[in-house]
Amino acid sequence: MTTTVVGVDGSPDSDLAVEWAAADAARRHRPLHIVHAYLSPFVAAQVAVPTSGGFEPVLRAAAEGTLGAAVARASSVAAGLDITTDMPAGEAPAALLDAARRAALLVVGCGHAAMAGLLPGSVSRAAVHHAACSVAVVK
Template sequence: MHTDPAVVVGVDGSAQSACAVDWAAADAARRRRPLRIVHASLWPVLHAPLGLPMPLGYERAMREMAGDIAREAVTRATRIAPSLDVSTDMPVQQAAAALLDASRHADLVVVGNRGLGGFTGLLIGSVGVALATHAVSPVVVVRPGRSPGDRRAGQVVVGMDGSPDAERALQLALEQASVRGSGLTAVRACRRPGDGLDGDAFAASIAGWAAKYPDVEISQAVVPGRAAAVLVERSAGAELLVVGSRGRGGFTGLLLGSVSQAAIHHAACPVAVVR
């Protein structure tokens, strides 16, 4: 039995959550983690506040639908990685709350960028902000696109600004690059000369981690411009974009304002958010 924390993926039957399952299964297999598939729903208690009885057959139909969604996700995951250790969970809970609870013991929480049912607007409104802001584990947002096994993909890209969250983002980015056999590009955006890290500090912040991942070829890029535009541009052709949830300089308020919205909505690759 696995003792490692699981990669958790939220599913709702949408095409976006199917892409999230693909990404999560491939990641769990690469890093030898178990996969936990979570389908959360409040349907069993929808009638309770009004004191109304459950319509005849409604509960059975809803349970069957939830079971179908979970089984389809398991089938999809094992198609990606046949030997994967997969479990399912169908809590009677609001989706964000269920994933936040799961994040306390998770290695990663993976979600699609949009969904339906309990996951509608997961990374558009308050539910998504709650998950990205409060999840204990890193959160990965997957957009439909390239297959997780497509080796045409390029490097892992990480946004750096010298903040503690950026340091944790760098660690995750290096781990992901290592298991993928890809390189890593550390990017610092600056709107004006002298913004954020100076060149020596930027290099020093990377050098300490580089020694721990000698198999990863690391490049550094100081790019003029707004952080959102820089990150979106650098995501083109990347395997993964990794950012801290909060930062300083060009990455301040990454998950609270326009920068976060740009990364999540417009990045051309999956986005990992690290607190």
């Protein structure tokens, strides 16, 4: 069975992407895989975040909250949907492109990526130009 992957960052555009992806996955009888890269390259480069202690537990807790909210939102759109999650540490574009290698569809919002320290729309641009599957950009 193929999977629908959706990238989340907790932004309003990300919330819309989760809702769209959940509804589409339910229509196509696909599982939904929600991905949130929790350690931004901006923070790692500027603060030298250690792998234990320091900011890492705070970043991980925030990421878990973001994923939990996304799962709740997806479940409210499509009850009974098979949902999995992943929290890879690293850059959002790389994490999503890796997940998309095994997917039928990658769904992303068209946000500003302010938390990731990236240029506006850089995640959606990377998805559109480099994903190994179909891509939906939700705005």
